[in-house]
Amino acid sequence: MIQKAINMYHAVCDGCGKELKGSNGNTMFTYTPLLLEQTAIKQGWLIENHELYCPDCVEYDEETDSYKPKKKKQ
Numbered sequence: 001m002i003q004k005a006i007n008m009y010h011a012v013c014d015g016c017g018k019e020l021k022g023s024n025g026n027t028m029f030t031y032t033p034l035l036l037e038q039t040a041i042k043q044g045w046l047i048e049n050h051e052l053y054c055p056d057c058v059e060y061d062e063e064t065d066s067y068k069p070k071k072k073k074q
Contacts, residue, residue, distance in 0.1 A: 006030055011040050015057030015069060
């Protein structure tokens with residue numbers, strides 16, 4: 001019999017499609033989605049309006065003193 005044993009997740013940037021990488025280079029995690037979000041935040045990723053952005057797709061906004069997704073180039 002074959003049974004499903006592990007659920008795995010990966011985090012993908014909504015801006016550019018880059019995958020979050022762990023310290024060992026893996027892009028798939030057995031973490032819960034909440035723990036994966038926390039891991040992404042620790043690596044400088046941003047969650048905004050239920051979307052996830054890598055550090056390359058985030059910029060600092062001096063007016064609001066916070067980080068926000070970069071505006072997409074048209």
